Amino acid sequence: MTGQPIPVIIDCDTGVDDALALLFAVRHPGLDLRAITCVAGNTDVDGVVRNTLTVLEQAGAPGIPVARGAERPLIEAPRSARHVHGHDGMGDLGLPAPTRRPVDVDAVTLLRREILASPRPVTLIPTAPLTNIALLLRTHPEVTRNIERIVFMGGAVTTGNATPVAEFNVWHDPEAAAVLLTAGVPITMYGLDVFKRVVVPGSDVARLRTSAEPGVRLGGELLAHRDPAVSGDPTPSGGLGDAGAVCAVADPEGLTTERLPVEVSLAPGPTRGQTVVDRRPRPGESEIHAGTREQPLVDVALDVDEGRYVKLWLSAVEG
Template sequence: MADRPLPVVLDVDTGVDDALALLLAARHPGLDLRAVSCVAGNVGVDQVVANTLRVLDAAGAGDVPVARGADRPLVEPAREARHVHGEDGLGDLGLPRSHRRAEGVHAVELLRRAVLDAPEPVTLVALAPLTNVALLLRSHPEVGPRLARVVVMGGAATGGNATAAAEFNVWHDPEAAEVVLGAGLPVTLYGLDVFYEVALTAAEADALAASGEPAAALAGRLVRHQVARLGGVSGTLGDAGAVAAALDPGGLRTERLPVRVELAGRWTRGQTVVDRRAPHDRAADPLGPPGPPVDVALQVDADRYRRLFLDAVTGVPSWAA
């Protein structure tokens, strides 16, 4: 981790795990959260904005600008995931309405300003369908060189969750994913191969929920929602792991591999086709050369990221506990 805070912007569709990611990004002293853009995904975009503002309140975040972005994918209608995140997207916890206000500009414009006005290159952590990010790169190509890295929570080398083949964020807007992954930028694909590994136990969630610290208490309640929904003994931190990867990339093992997004298949639309063949086999591909390679996360140090998250939301370093 760097000596100075890492400047980041987050693109979110704030459901339960986006909320955990926001808590980490707003609370960790190693991150400088410069803006948050909202997009339709887990819930509708207006609910995403409301949820984001509520979570920033609980995090005790400073004056972080938030803006409303795309309300549907580039091609298809929006498709929500309330069955996972609750009717309000935040586990139906009944959080109070925020007094914060969203910015009066589109999220793409907020992202453009946040990146270009920063004194150094910015890391964009995309935790949602990639509609806003694709629109940003196509509308404002000057932003690309000012991005130090794009960390995408999306895709997988094997399998999916929205369908048997496709992960939700990419499946929701595969055309946008194709734009972003094909842009030739430094990209880390933090997908389902590592997504579920970083988790808290039910006992840890209960301890956080009982905290007098609002950020820790909300984190605990959100993870308890995950535990209850899955009927298990732990709850994933999900998107928060992608924020941890931006802050501490040494916790990931990645391989630099070409990735295509399937746009046409009936059963496989939205699949990220990770090409793990030898270079000479790729070169002979009858479908043509693969796109630019990205850093695909294949293994994660789950305990390292778990401790990083707990340190941030509680304000107590794990070594001092």
């Protein structure tokens, strides 16, 4: 590694894979994690704060400021993903309550403060519903002058998970995602098309689970977490999920992107929350007859070097 560490801020809804992302971010020498902000998503926002502080404590991380953010989307009611991430939102591993505490300012205040105070432009990594980010951009648009890029985990080019076409983070707060796309800074969409593909082999997971080092062992237990409906594999593999987006900041060469127009479907019905990615080589009849609409251009992740990111994550977390 050469050069200075990249200043980053993570906005998360700490469930299983957000925790994997935090473990990587605090241990990779090429990243300078300046702050973490929390939002309702995988579980309620107070659970997200607790889980985030727990990960930092288990990892032996320095005193990174953590702030509580939005407890519900801009318009929708909150809809958790506890059926995936466990009742506590982080695999029901029975971890002790953290002794660390969040800072005494809200997430938007902390985001503004840390972005503007950074001596170098910050890369913002939202791995959650984008409520905090939308509130930040609407309340303090001046922060964009010190944001290098926003790399968000969300959206899908092809198949969704919350609905047939919508990914959970965008579906949870579609209006917030639409605001993000107007940020006026470079944006990378790390969507389900690559998210699902970066999987740690079972043999590596088993090794992590036997580690005497708490952070490494936590990584193994999180990777081994399974939906209770899925019967037990004695050496389960585990997807890195959100952690892949942080890997893409540390090592962007592992990701193949294409700059494409993207918009979020906001209408009620089965397409609400879909990220509509326009991969056509030329305008179609809709644009010809109605006039071309200006759509935000986003660097959309279309392919990923799975093995490269698995190796990168393991090497950082295991040291």
